[in-house]
Amino acid sequence: MRWFWAVLVFGVAVGVLVGYQIARWQKTPTEVDLNLPAIAAPAKSATSLSEAFVKVAKSAEESVVHIATTAPVPEEYRLFREFFFGEKVPERVPANYGSGFFFRNDGYVLTNFHVVQGADTIRVGVDEKTEFPARLVGYDPLLDVAVVKVEAGNRRFKALPLGDSDRLEKGEWVIAIGNPFGLDKTVTVGVVSAKGREFEELNGRPAVSSYIQTDAAINPGNSGGPLLNLNGEVVGINTFIIGQGGNIGIGFALPINEVKRILDRLLKGGRITRGALGVVLIDADSPEAREAGIQVKEGAVIVRMSINSPAYIAGLRPGDVIVKFNGVPVKDASHLKRLVLWQPGGAEVEIEALRGNQRLKFKVKLGSR
Secondary structure, rough: OHHHHEEEEEEHHHHHHHHHHHHHHOOOOOOOOOOOOOOOOHHHHHHHHHHHHHHHHHHHHHEEEEEEEEEEEEHHHOOOHHHOOOOOOOOEEEEEEEEEOOOOOOOOEEOHHHHOOOOOEEEEEEOOEEEEEEEEEEEOOOOEEEEEEEOOOOOOOOOOOOHHHHHOOOOOEEEEEOOOHHHHOEEEEEEEEEEEEOOOOEEEEEEEEEOOEEEOOOOOOOOEEEEEOOOOOOOEEEEEEOOHHHHHHHEEEEEEEHHHHHHHHHHHHHOOOOEEEEEEEEOOOOOOHHHHOOOOOOOEEEEEEOOOHHHHHHHHOOOOOEEEEEEOOOOHHHHHHHHHHOOOOOOOOEEEEEEEEEEEEEEEEEEEE
């Protein structure tokens, strides 16, 4: 009999305990419950992201080079210093330093033009101990890009693949590798802060391209180095900084698709020429255009031109609203300038313009700049 009551009491106790636990699991959460701190799952994504950075850095760094140039000292200056001050002035002095990367395994390097501009000697370093002489092949001052050929006999180098900068997304991770302040193979990481940043002029020259803005630290010496996506593809060429550089400045990269447009021309050698219309433009939807009676929302209005300009010779006149360029609808003045600059100097193009109620077509042979 005692065993019966003992088993009965034990069963009741177990039932109460199980019922209590079930009730706890099934109850509606209270405000207190909802405010309890959550226990996070292990951050596997952070580990995989770090692994991706390491993989790209290891794969790309042997393709990234440093570039050092010298420039000749003007003979008049040397003679003046030697005659009046007795100084022995060298015939050439260090000029610029920067970065670049192999895009072909036979020694062809892409960099910024301002890295090699004015140089009489160019040396390309594949690491801190190994440098080769190089020569300038082709360059585009307006796009600020140049191709340099390393003179290394039959030696082959690892080339970086060129990606598609049009597919970049704002917020996407990117990696910059270069030679900031002479510190070879430096890797910095950030995101695409913005795309399509436009500037009227850069260093006194009209800007041909829009730019990728990134918070990956870029400093003096990074110019010409690659901006890479997590697939290890070059999506931009690090070009300039607004501010003091690094964390205090804002870095901008030239989209690689802009370079790919003219890569064949660069490889043929010499200076790339750009088209010129010889006109001053304003937006069709600007207040000035509205005051002049322009009623269209898109296009570029000619406000001034010389009688020797390609546009005037073709028949265009001040007040005409250019609405199409080689079949491409013109959005505004900046868009038209870029369309013109994408053409080589001397190219023949077709322009559609509004003159009052008339829609006119013109064949224009562009000038060069």
